[in-house]
Amino acid sequence: MEPILQVKDLHVSFQVKGGEVKAVRGMNFEVGKGETVAIVGESGSGKSVTAQTIMRLIPSPPSIVKQGEILFQGQDILKKSNKQMEAIRGKDIGMIFQDPMTSLNPTIRIGKQITEVLIKHQKMSAGEAKKRAIEMLKLVGIKNAEARFNQYPHEFSGGMRQRAMIAIALACRPSLLIADEPTTALDVTIQAQIMDVMKDMQERLGTSIILITHDLGVVAGMCDRVIVMYAGEVVESGTKWEIFKNPQHPYTKGLLRSMPRLDQKKGEPLIPIIGTPPDLIKPPIGCPFAARCDKAMKVCERIDPEATVFSDTHLARCWNLHPMAKEVHPNE
Amino acid sequence: MSKGKTLIEVEGLKKYFNVGGGGVLKAVNDISFSIAEGETLGLVGESGCGKSTAGRTILRLYEPTAGSVRFNGVDINTLSPGKMKAMRRDMQMIFQDPYASLNPRFTVTDIIGEALDIHKMAGSRKERKKRVEELLDMVGLNPDHATRYPHEFSGGQRQRIGIARALAVNPKFIICDEPISALDVSIQAQVVNLLEDLQNRLGLTYLFIAHDLSMVKHISDRVAVMYLGRIVELAESEELYANPLHPYTKTLLSAIPIPDPEIEANKKRIIHEDHGNGPIHTDKDASVSGGTYDLENSELVEVSKGHFVSMPKKG
Ligand SMILES: Nc1ncnc2c1ncn2[C@@H]1O[C@H](COP(=O)(O)OP(=O)(O)OP(=O)(O)O)[C@@H](O)[C@H]1O
Ligand SMILES: Nc1ncnc2c1ncn2[C@@H]1O[C@H](COP(=O)(O)OP(=O)(O)OP(=O)(O)O)[C@@H](O)[C@H]1O
Ligand code: SF4
Ligand SMILES: [Mg+2]
Ligand SMILES: [Mg+2]
Numbered sequence: 001m002e003p004i005l006q007v008k009d010l011h012v013s014f015q016v017k018g019g020e021v022k023a024v025r026g027m028n029f030e031v032g033k034g035e036t037v038a039i040v041g042e043s044g045s046g047k048s049v050t051a052q053t054i055m056r057l058i059p060s061p062p063s064i065v066k067q068g069e070i071l072f073q074g075q076d077i078l079k080k081s082n083k084q085m086e087a088i089r090g091k092d093i094g095m096i097f098q099d100p101m102t103s104l105n106p107t108i109r110i111g112k113q114i115t116e117v118l119i120k121h122q123k124m125s126a127g128e129a130k131k132r133a134i135e136m137l138k139l140v141g142i143k144n145a146e147a148r149f150n151q152y153p154h155e156f157s158g159g160m161r162q163r164a165m166i167a168i169a170l171a172c173r174p175s176l177l178i179a180d181e182p183t184t185a186l187d188v189t190i191q192a193q194i195m196d197v198m199k200d201m202q203e204r205l206g207t208s209i210i211l212i213t214h215d216l217g218v219v220a221g222m223c224d225r226v227i228v229m230y231a232g233e234v235v236e237s238g239t240k241w242e243i244f245k246n247p248q249h250p251y252t253k254g255l256l257r258s259m260p261r262l263d264q265k266k267g268e269p270l271i272p273i274i275g276t277p278p279d280l281i282k283p284p285i286g287c288p289f290a291a292r293c294d295k296a297m298k299v300c301e302r303i304d305p306e307a308t309v310f311s312d313t314h315l316a317r318c319w320n321l322h323p324m325a326k327e328v329h330p331n332e
Numbered sequence: 333m334s335k336g337k338t339l340i341e342v343e344g345l346k347k348y349f350n351v352g353g354g355g356v357l358k359a360v361n362d363i364s365f366s367i368a369e370g371e372t373l374g375l376v377g378e379s380g381c382g383k384s385t386a387g388r389t390i391l392r393l394y395e396p397t398a399g400s401v402r403f404n405g406v407d408i409n410t411l412s413p414g415k416m417k418a419m420r421r422d423m424q425m426i427f428q429d430p431y432a433s434l435n436p437r438f439t440v441t442d443i444i445g446e447a448l449d450i451h452k453m454a455g456s457r458k459e460r461k462k463r464v465e466e467l468l469d470m471v472g473l474n475p476d477h478a479t480r481y482p483h484e485f486s487g488g489q490r491q492r493i494g495i496a497r498a499l500a501v502n503p504k505f506i507i508c509d510e511p512i513s514a515l516d517v518s519i520q521a522q523v524v525n526l527l528e529d530l531q532n533r534l535g536l537t538y539l540f541i542a543h544d545l546s547m548v549k550h551i552s553d554r555v556a557v558m559y560l561g562r563i564v565e566l567a568e569s570e571e572l573y574a575n576p577l578h579p580y581t582k583t584l585l586s587a588i589p590i591p592d593p594e595i596e597a598n599k600k601r602i603i604h605e606d607h608g609n610g611p612i613h614t615d616k617d618a619s620v621s622g623g624t625y626d627l628e629n630s631e632l633v634e635v636s637k638g639h640f641v642s643m644p645k646k647g
Contacts, residue, residue: 262573
């Protein structure tokens, strides 16, 4: 598959009072044309920062891209001027933000916020844009769209705001869609409907999708490949079959184990991963998961593990998976 | 979980909003239920069906259009502002939108400390700081981050600040509005275990609003399903999942995404046909379609012990 996006050795930091928060520490991944890639992982592991860096949307300062390349259709996004970026954003790369309130303007009616984008990027007339905007609102399951068109964001429920934002992102039919927790505030029936809308767009237009989500059920239904992040790094990646049926990294296994199951008996406690992720002001020099890992060995604390490759698509970074691991004594 | 006497009694609660053109939006349209001390009632339903509005109206953050809410037998809508303020300490809400509900100019210490100050629970500066650190640790945040501002945290981290704030004043009743949907599943499990642990230790009572039906099943004793401003089904959680009766409940349960690619690939969803306009009622359009019958003229009927489902009113 020809990649539409290649992220190479990306490092992103934030300058804060106490020092430098190293939020993204060497991300590498690709997204193929027409492919859906899920990014899952610990809360605070750098998923949104990665997405916003691709969109060039995090302000600098406080953020600094320390090193790396982001190639979109072969060209480095990090080298584009602000003006060039403005043209790409919304048109070629669409983004659905985790937080609808910061990306919707509270003082402008919902309808106008959609038509503005259409007029700007698609050069539609006001009349055409209105028709299309109402169509888009209906598509994302907003009832009575004509009346809703004239309402303000605060008059929408949480999930309706999220859908309004999805409508904006999809309106211009971008070739890459970055969806950061697009359906967290939605009930499962509307979530399924929106996933269908995205899949349908993908089938018709060959859209590539990066889906950032905590909902592993959605990942299982919607995605081709899965990238698992922890403390600013990719700790495992593979096809969804590899990740769900044959997870290798202790963090991935812990994540899958901590989900409640519908067939679980009443009163059976959930199994979280004990402990907290490392402070990214002083990230550990070794494996970032070491403090919480029940398989940790001495080497884990000292050296960040290399990737072990299981197939063309599946890799994980853990010393226990390393081909030489058997020669290392546990607890040594 | 020791379930005691009734703590919350909601009766005939309505909250309408005026929308443009003489329309009325019946966001919460005549709901009644009670929650016992130490119990968790799950509240699920379509996006926009009125769950958050119901939560806010119960806490009197919105004045109700009609109906009453009794807390420990006291009708809170009759309380003076002073008495209401004291009552607020016992009734807290974890808000759905962690961004909008945290003051961006306050540090985390100030946000949590403010809750303590309002109810004069802070004590000395040192005690206040210690309590804030304790709360941060409890929700799995690094106490060293207490001097940071909300925008310096990820979505899930901010949600936990909101949880710490709600817990700060030792409430008796907490409305959790999507408290965990922004968190990864391992932290969801941590927070849910924490909520359950606090409930066991302190006898807390929860109204738990969420879309994750597996989690709702896990945490709730009973579950209420809302649709277009009304409760259409209510039952013990095991019973509801094993034996859903209302068409909307069936649709909802059939759409739960299962974290297994094999099951997902073969899944059949029930599609819910709804030709209504949602909860907006204009002068011209006074009725609303709830699928196969007129919701406006429906009532909750107990079909088996403790299992209620909405049906057309007789006669
Ligand atoms: N403006 C900022 N200033 C300082 N630190 C920041 C800022 N924005 C993000 N961070 C930090 O960067 C890290 C990565 O944040 P990011 O928002 O990418 O997490 P995430 O993986 O999207 O988490 P979640 O699942 O909770 O949304 C976090 O530790 C966060 O505290
Ligand atoms: N302040 C307001 N003014 C006007 N309408 C409102 C207001 N707040 C909510 N509404 C409307 O009331 C209805 C119910 O909204 P509410 O936020 O309670 O839904 P919800 O069930 O919490 O949905 P979600 O799951 O999406 O959060 C929606 O139609 C919404 O548009
Ligand atoms: S490298 Fe060591 S600490 Fe890290 S995940 Fe593997 S075993 Fe655990
Ligand atoms: Mg995020
Ligand atoms: Mg809500």
